[in-house]
Amino acid sequence: MERYSIHGIFLGTGTSQGVPVIGCHCAVCESSDPRDSRLRTAFYLDVNGVHFVIDTGCDFRQQMLAHKIESLDALLITHEHKDHLAGLDDIRPFNFMRMQPMPIFAEKRVADAIRREFSYVFSDHPYPGVPMMDIHEITEQAFDYKGIKIQPLRVKHLELPIFGYRVGQFAYITDASSISDETMKLLENVEVLVINALRFKPHYSHFCVAQALEIIEKIKPKQAYLTHCSHDIGLYVETSRGLPENVHLAYDGLTIEL
Numbered sequence: 629m630e631r632y633s634i635h636g637i638f639l640g641t642g643t644s645q646g647v648p649v650i651g652c653h654c655a656v657c658e659s660s661d662p663r664d665s666r667l668r669t670a671f672y673l674d675v676n677g678v679h680f681v682i683d684t685g686c687d688f689r690q691q692m693l694a695h696k697i698e699s700l701d702a703l704l705i706t707h708e709h710k711d712h713l714a715g716l717d718d719i720r721p722f723n724f725m726r727m728q729p730m731p732i733f734a735e736k737r738v739a740d741a742i743r744r745e746f747s748y749v750f751s752d753h754p755y756p757g758v759p760m761m762d763i764h765e766i767t768e769q770a771f772d773y774k775g776i777k778i779q780p781l782r783v784k785h786l787e788l789p790i791f792g793y794r795v796g797q798f799a800y801i802t803d804a805s806s807i808s809d810e811t812m813k814l815l816e817n818v819e820v821l822v823i824n825a826l827r828f829k830p831h832y833s834h835f836c837v838a839q840a841l842e843i844i845e846k847i848k849p850k851q852a853y854l855t856h857c858s859h860d861i862g863l864y865v866e867t868s869r870g871l872p873e874n875v876h877l878a879y880d881g882l883t884i885e886l
C-alpha cells in the first residue's frame with residue numbers, strides 16, 4: 629500500500645442528531661467542555677495536497693467555516709442517510725471559487741439518491757446558481773483521483789451496504805455494524821483507523837464501544853479513533869480515560885498527521 633503525507637481534521641464526530649440533542653439535559657448535552665459537543669460526522673482529508681471531505685451532512689457549511697476550509701477537490705460519500713448528505717447544496721461557494729463542478733465519489737445507489745434528493749441540480753433547465761455536481765459512480769474497486777489511490781471499504785450499516793475509505797496508511801469507517809473478512813483483509817497494515825462507536829450499550833445498526841475495540845484489536849493500527857458518538861458515549865474526559873492506550877475518543881476539531 630502507498631504511503632502518503634496525510635493531514636486530517638475531524639469536522640464532526642456526532643451521531644445523526646448531533647450532541648447536544650435538542651431538549652436533552654444530560655451531563656454530556658449540558659457539558660461546557662467543547663469536546664462534548666459533536667456536529668454530524670464528517671472528515672477532512674488532505675492527501676499529498678489533494679483535499680477531500682468525507683460526507684456532507686447538515687453541518688457541512690458550519691464545518692467549512694469553522695476550519696477555514698477554502699480548497700476542496702472532491703467529496704467521498706459513505707452513504708445516503710441525511711446526516712451524511714443533507715449539506716450537499718453548500719458546495720456552491722467551492723463551485724463559484726473555481727467555476728467548476730464538484731467531483732463526488734459515491735456508489736450507484738447513493739448517486740441515485742443524490743440525483744433524486746437534489747433533483748433541481750439535474751433538471752433540464754436548472755435554476756441559475758444551483759450547485760454543480762460531477763458524480764462519479766464507484767464500485768468496490770480501488771480508484772485513482774489526482775494520483776491518489778482510494779480503496780472503498782465495503783461495510784454493512786445493519787443491512788445497508790455502505791462504504792468506508794482507505795487511503796494509504798489511513799482508513800475511515802463510519803456507521804458500520806459489521807465488517808466482512810474480505811474488508812478486514814483490505815485493512816491490513818493500516819496505521820491510523822477511524823471507526824464508529826455510538827455508545828457503550830449495543831445498538832442494532834452501529835458498533836458500540838466494545839465492538840469497535842474488538843475490530844481495533846484485530847486490525848492492530850498504531851492509533852485508532854472512535855467517531856459517530858451519541859450523548860450516551862459519556863463525558864470526553866471520563867470515557868477517554870477508560871480506553872486502551874492507542875485508542876482515542878475523537879472530538880470535533882481534532883487533527884491527525886501521518
Ligand SMILES: [Zn+2]
Pocket residue numbers: 643644669709711712803856
Ligand atoms: Zn450516520
Ligand SMILES: [Zn+2]
Pocket residue numbers: 648649652653654655656657658859
Ligand atoms: Zn443528552
